[in-house]
Amino acid sequence: MAGASAAGQDGPGQPRTTPERTSEFRKDMGPWANFALGFTYLSPVVSTYTLFGTALAEGGPPMIWAFVLAGAGQFLVALVFGEVVAQYPIAGGVYPWARRLWGKRWAWMTGWVYMWALLVTITSVAYGAGPYIAILFGFDPTVHTTVLCTVVLILVAIVINYAGTRVLSWAAVIGFGAELIGALVVGIYLLATHRHHNLGVIFDTYGTEGNGSYLPVFLAAAIIGFYQYYGFEACGDTAEEVAHPGKVIPKAMRRTIYVGGAAATFTCLTLLLSVADYQAVLSGEDTDPVVKVLYDAMGETGARLVMAVVLISFLSCTVSLQAAAGRLIYAYGRDEMIVGHQFLRKFAHARAVPGYALLVAAVIPALIAFASLLSTDALTKIVSFAILGIYASFQMVVLAALRARLKGWKPSGEFTLGRWGLLVNFGALAYGIFAIINICWARTPEVAWYDNYVVLLCGAVVLGTGLLYMVITHHYGRGEAPAGDAIPERRRGAHARD
Template identity: 25%
Template structure:
């Protein structure tokens, strides 16, 4: 679906759906179906999570972590994506998960989902940009005299975050153009990396891809503590695909900027996960096959990817690949700013933030973007990165603690609307599916599989050395309960429902006129 194929009938249908949920068309609806796919594909970015977290495969069960573990972990993410796509087709709004949980559940489930998702998006943006900073230091930093000190990392992250926010500020068309380019860059760079690994590999032993070897403890560079249980280590290797294949809710958060959103968004969610999973699997398998000595490589711990590239690739090719990967990682962060800002905008539009909601819900008439939400998300991420680099808890840097907590928060924000959707499907709350419809049986099956996947994700996310994540999660639950029953239950009204939607039609018309929406 391109702008040329977007008819007046399509536009009226998009407006009808959005107005039917009580919202005005304030954001610029100009993203094609491919652009909606590309923004999630760019956030998933197998060249970011797949490379920066590669050691979670090799330092657990060796080559089988990529050959088999990646497939299993991607299947788990796929269950979530299919269930979320069904809901996204019926409720295509910028609020995404938060809005779904509110409509299918109640004010509390929506409010809780919003905070889980918002916290997850801000911290995962920090994790992505910190990863980009360390990647830059490890590849090109020497030429600039950088050694990776906390001050250098914070400064680098602040610089690229401001640049990402600026690019988001100047309209969704620019952002979409860049994330479209990112999609092609990821595909091209991955293809070159795969061919290079297979061409320059000293020898290819394909049995590595299904051979389980215990590389925990010192044998794996200390990535995971020593364990004699291969089953337990297999579960830990799933952290690589589960951490990498996430962020596809970005397609939902840009629903109000996407042409024929009820059709385009669910397809984008599913296809971004599918293609990232398939291409990522081939890439990781190629890297595993290229490692000169798997035992020696695993012992490098988090440095296994760089050690492999140093050992097999000519300098010029390695430099070109590193530059392309660095750009892809920057654009991954750019797309995450888009997703986080739309979530913040949508939540604020319903008065969700305890302070500043009116300002955060404003859309620039010139650029048709939520500029205040964009810059607030950027500032919050920079503050988090500063704290993460300079504060430790019990000897553990809070960056490590929060990154692993982020995984739990994001998937909890996914599972809440999925469970609510499973219970509400076919009832008064959700009487009719959207145009992208799996059918009741398949939808509920994927919901159940997602719940099982959530149990697995939570279990592996709280294992040593990440056991503090359990206390962070429990503390968050207690804090939200206190805040909800003590304050927010009386203040937060939630999104418009029922008669409230009809009463907002005049306000919707006025908002669209004020922003200059054509046809308003």
């Protein structure tokens, strides 16, 4: 396993806090670029603009409270991740963390689930940009043009990633600027010139609950919050490209939640207060309230300028996702954990990027985009599966951390939660389980069973094929990187064998 540094020795009886081999990555990413990478991956503009109409039609204006619910839960997850990455600053994120906390098999499956979730998320973000690209360049946003726009955006993103860490850092910082313009500048303008409601509207359900409780309706609309709050882990995916990662990355993760969550909530609020006719959205007459608000408030020229800024946000988010996916796949190849590892571990030293791994992070999302032509309501299903996969892989790390704690692991990096660690870990796990159940819950009994359970079925396919692959190939056992050594007795056993 390559690592952030080979310098320094741990004290007697202390766990290693750095990987054993010298990293091939360059430390070209500064603290703000690392934060910007996580922020553009989390992307308040992308998540809000993609799902605003869906969530509003489902749950009315109170759906905005989903940002508070998901933000609080994912903040606990970010705290757990911060402890882990501070001790194990290794490229690839959840896979190497799970490996050190639990073992090879658990890590392999965690990385497998996370890899597919990332690849699908790349598609979901690029797919969500399709209608905005169409409006910006003046053609009709049909299903086929959306898929073509998705593929083009993926290709542009891979070119940026191939340019190297410095260009990736600049892309993240530019994307961060576009996000702030899209969230703050546009939001303030809408509040000043196009506000139709007061704050009380966020408590008005507009009858979306029918004759029953509002809770089931709210939980269905909460997809907008669940989709919002991941991306902070990307700060850790590039741990080997950041100086002093044990201090910088946990802080960047928390800052991503604070700033990204606040920007997303503000963006959603300004759009809610600017929608002139809620009933048109709830009835399905207005299927794209974001575009209507922008055109009504700014005219065609102004709206297209905003579309250009929004498109930068979608592109930077796609770039950040590809960077995370490429480094995960590279980490798999480096540890000989997957077929084709001879190619996937190859490193382009001139640009300091894992070339073949990044290529996979472009080709598979493009194929998923073309496959979406076979499904109705493709965007919602793609997003739902992406959320399920990300949350499942997150919780595999959270569970591994909890198990390690109960077996004696005491985080020893530059960021620790101290005596609050166990309580926070339990809270993060409880939230994650709740979110996964909510995402998988079948809510459309009127459609065919396979369509109603498509997200759960896709998750089962990924899990089943992963287990089958793992059992047949035994790739999980090939790598020589440390595994399970966060647990004291495992570490003592390894030292005894040495």
